[in-house]
Amino acid sequence: MNENKIDLIKLIQMNFNTLSKGQKLIASYITNHYEKAAFMTASKLGETVGVSESTVVRFAMTLGFEGYPALQKALQQLIKSKLTTVQRLTMDEDLSNGSILLKKILTADIDNIRMTLDEIDFDTFSKVVDAIRNAKRIYIVGLRSSSALAEYLGFYLNMILDNVNVVTYGMSDIFEQLLKVNTEDLVIGISYPRYSRKTLEALRYVKKQNCNIVGITDSLISPIANLSDYTLVAKSNMASFVDSLVAPMSVINTIIIAIGMRERAEITNYFTRLENIWQEFNVYDNTDKTD
Numbered sequence: 045m046n047e048n049k050i051d052l053i054k055l056i057q058m059n060f061n062t063l064s065k066g067q068k069l070i071a072s073y074i075t076n077h078y079e080k081a082a083f084m085t086a087s088k089l090g091e092t093v094g095v096s097e098s099t100v101v102r103f104a105m106t107l108g109f110e111g112y113p114a115l116q117k118a119l120q121q122l123i124k125s126k127l128t129t130v131q132r133l134t135m136d137e138d139l140s141n142g143s144i145l146l147k148k149i150l151t152a153d154i155d156n157i158r159m160t161l162d163e164i165d166f167d168t169f170s171k172v173v174d175a176i177r178n179a180k181r182i183y184i185v186g187l188r189s190s191s192a193l194a195e196y197l198g199f200y201l202n203m204i205l206d207n208v209n210v211v212t213y214g215m216s217d218i219f220e221q222l223l224k225v226n227t228e229d230l231v232i233g234i235s236y237p238r239y240s241r242k243t244l245e246a247l248r249y250v251k252k253q254n255c256n257i258v259g260i261t262d263s264l265i266s267p268i269a270n271l272s273d274y275t276l277v278a279k280s281n282m283a284s285f286v287d288s289l290v291a292p293m294s295v296i297n298t299i300i301i302a303i304g305m306r307e308r309a310e311i312t313n314y315f316t317r318l319e320n321i322w323q324e325f326n327v328y329d330n331t332d333k334t335d
Contacts (some may be wrong), residue, residue: 052118053078055107066095067103074119076155079263079281082119086112149288156279156291163277164295172258172274173302176201179230179256183222185211186234187243193234193260193292200300203318204311211246218246225255234260235268236280236287247271260292 056071063071073093074081081089086100104115176182182201186194191212198210211221225231231250235243244267247257251271259272262280269275278292304311322328 052122059107063103063106064099066093066099067106069093069095070100070103076281078119078122079279082116082122084116152281153288153290156281156288157294159279159281160277160291160295163279165276168274169276169298169302172276173299173306175230175256175258175274176205176232176299176303177306180207180228181225181230182208183211183225183229183231183250184208184234185218185222185231185243185246187213187240189287189289190234190236190240190243193289193296194232196293197232197234197296197300201303203314204300204304204307218242219249222246222250225250225253227254227256230256230258232258232260233268233272234292235266236262236289236292239267244268244271260295262287262292 087097090097090100104112109115201208257272259268259275278295280287
């Protein structure tokens with residue numbers, strides 16, 4: 045069996061009904077938590093789901109693997125490459141049912157936030173906040189699906205700080221926008237599966253300039269984690285053709301609020317002036333709709 049090419053999650057689902065009770069527990073756990081299972085020994089996986097180590101080994105062989113190490117290798121490869129869009133579309137036919145879809149997606153988002161909260165390094169988070177506050181200039185790089193996160197972070201940081209630049213596709217090349225980075229600057233790289241090659245190239249460039257890098261991504265084995273001085277992991281597991289950005293958005297919100305609380309006096313003055321401008325130019329609808 046070619047562990048590098050196999051659609052592992054689909055394979056598990058296809059064989060699910062033929063598995064023993066204990067093997068079904070393993071299958072369910074791997075399907076929902078493959079990022080954790082990929083680095084568990086057979087003994088640890090069995091302990092986690094409540095079955096014996098031998099049951100885990102038989103499970104791997106039932107799926108066609110020579111043993112558990114081969115299954116583990118396939119799991120780790122799955123994490124590295126994630127799933128293609130087509131594979132995600134065919135993974136779960138239940139998602140075509142509206143009521144099941146709503147419950148399953150919202151539950152997945154809740155699980156992502158819960159896992160993020162359980163696993164995030166609070167010391168690293170504090171260091172990231174300090175690094176943002178102390179940087180001479182801040183560059184935010186997030187492309188493709190991560191561009192929404194990058195723009196959101198840049199929008200609010202620009203309300204607090206005056207040295208924030210969001211690097212985007214546009215009139216000037218990405219590398220032209222990063223040309224002046226130096227050791228006093230900070231680059232925040234945001235990358236989620238399937239990881240943008242251009243984001244990785246940009247971070248490799250600033251790494252060579254000895255610029256500090258903060259990575260916001262889904263795993264410590266994400267490609268940008270190896271390039272980052274500080275890595276904040278926010279989960280994005282989703283059995284669909286899109287990744288969940290709820291947890292990373294929540295982490296980004298927390299970064300913004302943490303910096304805002306440390307710059308309370310400055311942003312209070314800023315928003316006081318901004319409210320006057322909004323009111324003067326009718327930026328928001330202030331129509332009294334009460335009778």
